[in-house]
Amino acid sequence: MRRIDHFNGITTFVITAQLGSFTAAAERLGLTKSAVSKNVGRLEDRLGVKLFQRSTRSLSLTPDGEAFLTNCQSAIDILERAESALTSHIAHPSGRLRIDLPAAFGRQRILPALLNIAREYPELSLTVSFSERFVDLIDEGIDLAIRIGELSDSSGLVARKLTTQKLVICAAPKYLYLNNEPETPEELSQHRCIVGFRRNQPVSWLLKETNSRVKRYTPPATYEFADGEAMLEAVLAGCGFAQLPLWMVGEYLESGELREVLQEYSGIEIPISALWPQNRQLLPKIRYVVDTLVEMAESGLLD
Known part of the structure; x- marks a missing residue:
């Protein structure tokens, strides 16, 4: 049981570090802000180091926290690849898919397709955001994004052009x-x-x-x-x-x-593309959604 608690604390720490606040992490994890803070505090007590510098206005990683985050993210990547290899034969998507969409195009063209997939595969859970700002997929824990325009910087990402x-x-x-x-x-x-x-x-x-x-x-x-x-x-x-x-x-x-x-x-x-982090490109939930969008684009349903 203690090992499970340790992993829970690590997940909470990584999400908090990625989002930069206990409040945002609580919303993402479905916990209270107090629970998130306590989970991180217990992890710090166990490790014997401070992972965050806390103030009334900001939350930032300590040098120890930055080093620990890098190692934790590497470990999570290994676990995701292991899960992907184990479940690559599964034909249907499952788990939580975090996807960021451009506001108008996302609502009109992409969201209906996502809802159809979600109805067909109840094992798939969706977290959908709509934005016109630049979103760092890796830092913000986004699995898949749809982008309109030339991709000036897609390092660490896989891009698939859908349509124009x-x-x-x-x-x-x-x-x-x-x-x-x-x-x-x-x-x-x-x-x-x-x-x-x-x-x-x-x-x-x-x-x-x-x-x-x-x-x-x-x-x-x-x-x-x-x-x-x-x-x-x-x-x-x-x-x-x-x-x-x-x-x-x-x-x-x-x-x-x-x-x-x-x-x-x-x-x-102007090109419209799907992007996802390189380390997640084999996850069935991403592959299925991207394949569906490619088929829609080839049929002219995204025009």
């Missing part, structure tokens, strides 16, 4: 009725524009040039939204122009609720 999203510039007919339709991107400076907002910066639009090169253009940001669905609502309300993915606005273009403009400058395609 095509970007178009559009506006509502009621806005175009009151304003002249622009013929060049430069004319957008005379219009109201709805722009994405990430990491305290406006998101540049991607435009095609005559030589097929891609140009970044930041229009005047009359409205800034950190959420794609909010941008869509603003465009539909006639607030101005926006550059949005075709999978989001396609039905509105077909119905006439939106109209595409500057088509000769549009059509840039």
Whole structure:
């Protein structure tokens, strides 16, 4: 029983170190903050060292804690690989899958597939987060992430391209009725524009040039939204122009609720990829979900 207690303490320590707080670790583990703190305290007493520097505002690892965390993570990786090797013959996913999704695309395209899988395989548990910020999969204990855009740094990760999203510039007919339709991107400076907002910066639009090169253009940001669905609502309300993915606005273009403009400058395609830590690439739960998403992409269900 004591060995089991020791392992419980190690798991609590690793999760706390990864998330940087007892409160966040408690939410992840389904425990109270007090229970998490006591588990870590008992582990420190057993080891005879302090693993964390505690203050009223922050929690940080001591040098001993950093060294212990590295060794614990290596041990956990070995155990996960052993579990994967033992269960690699299992055809269905099980266990808890922690997945991070881009907000609008994740809700509209990925989440329904995950829920179908979860209904079909009740042994699979899901922890799903939606974010537009950069998430460090390894540090935050994420098993799988879906990312939109070029992957600037994927060291320690495995990436699988699923599909691409095509970007178009559009506006509502009621806005175009009151304003002249622009013929060049430069004319957008005379219009109201709805722009994405990430990491305290406006998101540049991607435009095609005559030589097929891609140009970044930041229009005047009359409205800034950190959420794609909010941008869509603003465009539909006639607030101005926006550059949005075709999978989001396609039905509105077909119905006439939106109209595409500057088509000769549009059509840039951005990759959509699945990423997971290298040490977890053989886990059945990850492999099954990625294989399902690949099949959906090949069938055009993610477009």
